[in-house]
Amino acid sequence: MEAIRVLLVDDHAPFRAGLRALLATGAGIEVCGEAASGEEAIVAVEAQQPDVVLLDLTMPGMGGVAATERIVRVSPHVRVLVLSMADDDDSVFAALRAGARGYLLKGARRAEIIRSVRVVADGEAIFGPAIAARLTGYFAGLSRAEPAFPELTAREREILGLLAQHLTNPQIAERLGLSLKTVRNHVSNVFAKLQVADRAQAIILAREAGLRR
Incomplete structure (x- = not known):
């Protein structure tokens, strides 16, 4: 060589x-x-x-x-x-x-x-x-720096991750031990902060960011 x-x-x-x-x-x-x-x-x-x-x-x-x-x-x-x-x-x-x-x-x-x-x-x-x-x-x-969607609280990010797994509100409530009303409020807050109209748009954003539970 x-x-x-x-x-x-x-x-x-x-x-x-x-x-x-x-x-x-x-x-x-x-x-x-x-x-x-x-x-x-x-x-x-x-x-x-x-x-x-x-x-x-x-x-x-x-x-x-x-x-x-x-x-x-x-x-x-x-x-x-x-x-x-x-x-x-x-x-x-x-x-x-x-x-x-x-x-x-x-x-x-x-x-x-x-x-x-x-x-x-x-x-x-x-x-x-x-x-x-x-x-x-x-x-x-x-990797330890600012998490995805810093505008969300830790609980809201957790719920967004479950939305990305296609869980329904009742399923999320059962998984996290929360009332259905509390979950609905969190989901509404997520939609508002991410400026999305529905679950489908939220799921797309979550998956693009690699967010899971």
């Missing part, structure tokens, strides 16, 4: 030298060039056509995010793997929005860097443990 061609992009020459030596220990990986800025990286990508660009985000001139966006747009077959000190949400998500296929923190172990190069070269995405934990926490936070 052909070697994975890697372009190193970092404004610190000693760090690039260390990366070159590190990658030399990985079978089937070849460093095809180096760049010290985003501008140099764009030129080098066009000239060298690497498989993977191992790139820092913080560099003078054009930063890594802008360089990533340009590289991915002009050469979509080239995969960008970020290797950065920055672990804040803004940096991580800016790089991912720009098209980076992976994100590692500087200080990652040799085996982790080599494995990540191979993974992104194969077309997959990969994140270092610290970044993966941050992404997991971020999306878990989103």
